[in-house]
Amino acid sequence: MQTIIVIALGCCIGVGAYAFVYARGASYLTNDAAACANCHVMHEHYSGWLKSSHRTAAVCNDCHTPGHPVAKYITKASNGFWHSFAFTTGRFPDALRITHRSRRITEMACTKCHDSLVDSLVHGPTAEQPPGLQCHSQVGHLR
Numbered sequence: 805m806q807t808i809i810v811i812a813l814g815c816c817i818g819v820g821a822y823a824f825v826y827a828r829g830a831s832y833l834t835n836d837a838a839a840c841a842n843c844h845v846m847h848e849h850y851s852g853w854l855k856s857s858h859r860t861a862a863v864c865n866d867c868h869t870p871g872h873p874v875a876k877y878i879t880k881a882s883n884g885f886w887h888s889f890a891f892t893t894g895r896f897p898d899a900l901r902i903t904h905r906s907r908r909i910t911e912m913a914c915t916k917c918h919d920s921l922v923d924s925l926v927h928g929p930t931a932e933q934p935p936g937l938q939c940h941s942q943v944g945h946l947r
Contacts, residue, residue: 823888832884833877837863843887845896867913868906879909 823829831839837859841850853859858867868883869876883906890896902910915922 827888832880835863835865840864843891845891845900849900862913862917866917867910870909870912871916879906 828839828842831842837850837853840846853864865876865880869879887896
């Protein structure tokens with residue numbers, strides 16, 4: 805019984821290591837925006853980011869992961885797992901959709917970088933609620 809467990813564990817580690825190398829897994833531990841384009845479904849988003857004004861101010865991690873290092877890598881691991889799962893099973897939509905959690909993370913990043921603008925919208929003369937990602941629906945990914 806122990807031999808079967810060891811063989812199964814070895815197979816899982818071997819397949820995991822191969823997938824990590826094949827998918828350039830180490831690149832996801834960096835802040836290099838090109839790592840996000842390792843997956844073909846992200847090419848359009850990466851290309852759009854290259855055309856946007858944000859390419860000089862922010863990389864993917866700045867907008868799509870929390871600032872705290874532990875939360876950042878938990879988010880990257882979760883997103884990576886679910887992206888890999890969807891890709892492997894063929895269950896990803898043609899037009900990627902942001903999850904509720906990822907939307908909150910991105911809106912917090914907008915607020916952090918554009919604090920004075922958001923503050924004037926919330927506390928200014930009209931006291932409007934900031935529209936979140938609707939401020940500039942394609943600001944990070946021009947098409």
